[in-house]
Every structure is written in structure tokens, then in C-alpha cells.
Amino acid sequence: PPARFDIVTIFPEYLEPLRASLLGKASARGLVEIRVHNLREWTHDVHRTVDDAPYGGGPGMVMKPDVWGAALDDVCPGGALLVVPSPAGRPFSQATAQRWAKERHLVFACGRYEGIDQRVIDDAARRMRVEEVSIGDYVLIGGEVATMVMIESVARLRPGVLGNAHSHQDDSFSDGLLEGPSYTRPHSWRGLDVPEVLLSGDHMRVDRWRREQSLLRTAARRPELLESAELGPADHALLAE
Numbered sequence: 001p002p003a004r005f006d007i008v009t010i011f012p013e014y015l016e017p018l019r020a021s022l023l024g025k026a027s028a029r030g031l032v033e034i035r036v037h038n039l040r041e042w043t044h045d046v047h048r049t050v051d052d053a054p055y056g057g058g059p060g061m062v063m064k065p066d067v068w069g070a071a072l073d074d075v076c077p078g079g080a081l082l083v084v085p086s087p088a089g090r091p092f093s094q095a096t097a098q099r100w101a102k103e104r105h106l107v108f109a110c111g112r113y114e115g116i117d118q119r120v121i122d123d124a125a126r127r128m129r130v131e132e133v134s135i136g137d138y139v140l141i142g143g144e145v146a147t148m149v150m151i152e153s154v155a156r157l158r159p160g161v162l163g164n165a166h167s168h169q170d171d172s173f174s175d176g177l178l179e180g181p182s183y184t185r186p187h188s189w190r191g192l193d194v195p196e197v198l199l200s201g202d203h204m205r206v207d208r209w210r211r212e213q214s215l216l217r218t219a220a221r222r223p224e225l226l227e228s229a230e231l232g233p234a235d236h237a238l239l240a241e
């Protein structure tokens with residue numbers, strides 16, 4: 001049965017890229033089902049108002065509870081998992097993607113930066129699971145781009161979506177270290193040569209070199225990952241150099 005992704009947004013055109021390329025093909029093949037809903041369909045007034053000034057004052061606008069409540073009543077049957085992208089959310093990670101890949105039905109509520117009236121989330125939590133999630137510590141205009149990031153990382157884990165090209169150990173994060181440098185032909189390009197170890201045909205040597213590159217890159221760019229990675233004595237010796 002296809003995994004279903006429903007997205008509620010005031011910028012439906014923002015989600016068009018999900019119809020293109022890989023995910024477009026996957027949905028054409030019935031592996032996933034992506035449906036985009038325009039929040040304004042649930043507005044009550046002639047101006048199709050979706051937000052209003054915040055109680056307590058302050059900058060920006062807050063999205064109206066009655067409009068969102070009507071939309072989620074229609075879009076979220078019982079049993080769906082409601083995802084609310086938010087800068088104040090719990091951090092999204094590959095572990096989150098793995099967990100969500102098991103879900104039949106995910107609904108994404110795309111709100112603006114100042115947020116959605118809290119009662120929408122409190123009311124939804126009475127009848128479904130709700131997760132407020134951040135994709136990183138930077139400010140976006142709304143939740144649409146975060147939603148595309150999360151849908152891509154979840155959909156690619158669904159069987160058949162990536163064809164057999166999908167490497168099952170998950171890229172950079174399989175052993176907790178960053179992926180090192182990659183090379184392909186030609187072996188010399190603009191005066192830059194591929195490290196000769198990779199042309200040696202000595203697989204033990206190649207594997208060891210790749211491990212060293214991952215360790216050095218992780219130490220340089222993401223030292224905090226080293227604490228949770230499984231390092232052997234050779235790894236510690238290299239990092240102590």
C-alpha cells in the first residue's frame with residue numbers, strides 16, 4: 001500500500017518539485033501518494049484570511065485556529081501522524097526519517113514563521129499523534145521547504161522508490177562518521193590527480209584509507225560526532241597524530 005503524504009499550505013505551488021523527477025516517478029508508480037491542499041480552501045471570509053495579529057502584541061501574524069481546525073478535520077483521519085515543521089520543534093534526523101518511513105499516512109501542516117495558534121496543535125493532539133519538528137537552526141519563511149526536505153528523506157526509504165540504486169546503509173551516517181572524498185574518471189583533471197591508493201587495487205588499503213579520510217573529515221567538520229562513533233585503537237591513534 002502506498003505511503004500517503006498530505007500537505008496543507010498557503011503556497012501549494014512551492015511543493016511542485018515533489019511532483020518532479022524521482023518522487024514524481026515513485027508516485028506515478030503508486031509507491032507513494034502525495035497530495036497538496038491549499039489552506040485557503042477552508043477560510044470563511046471573502047478575503048480568505050488565514051492569519052491575524054498575535055494576542056499579547058509583538059511582531060508578525062499568527063495563523064488562525066478555526067481555519068486550520070477545519071482543514072485538519074478534513075485532511076487528517078484518525079491514525080495519521082501530524083507533522084508541524086517549526087523552528088521550535090524537536091530536531092529532525094535520519095532516525096526520525098527511519099521511524100516515519102513505517103507510517104502509512106503523514107500529514108504536514110506548513111505554517112508561517114510566527115506560527116500557528118497553539119490550540120490547533122493542542123486540539124489535534126486529542127485525536128492523533130502530533131510532532132513539531134525542526135530541520136535545523138536557521139530561519140525559514142514557512143514550513144514548505146522543511147516539509148520537502150522531510151518528505152524526500154522519508155520517501156527514499158520506502159521500498160522501490162529509489163530502485164536498487166538505494167544504498168541500504170545510510171550514506172554518511174552508517175558508522176556515525178562523515179563520508180570522505182569521492183573520485184571518478186579521469187584520474188588526472190586540471191592538474192589534480194586521484195589519490196593513488198584508490199588505483200592500487202589493494203582493497204584492504206583502500207578501506208583503511210577511506211576510514212582515515214572519514215575520521216579526519218569528521219574531526220575537522222563535526223567533532224561532536226566522534227563521541228558517539230565506534231572508534232578502534234587505530235582510529236584513536238590516527239586522531240592523536
Ligand SMILES: Nc1ccccc1-c1cnco1
Nearest residue numbers: 085086087134135140142143
Ligand atoms: N523557520 C521555520 C519557519 C516556519 C516553519 C518551519 C521553520 C523551520 C523548520 N526547521 C527550521 O525552521
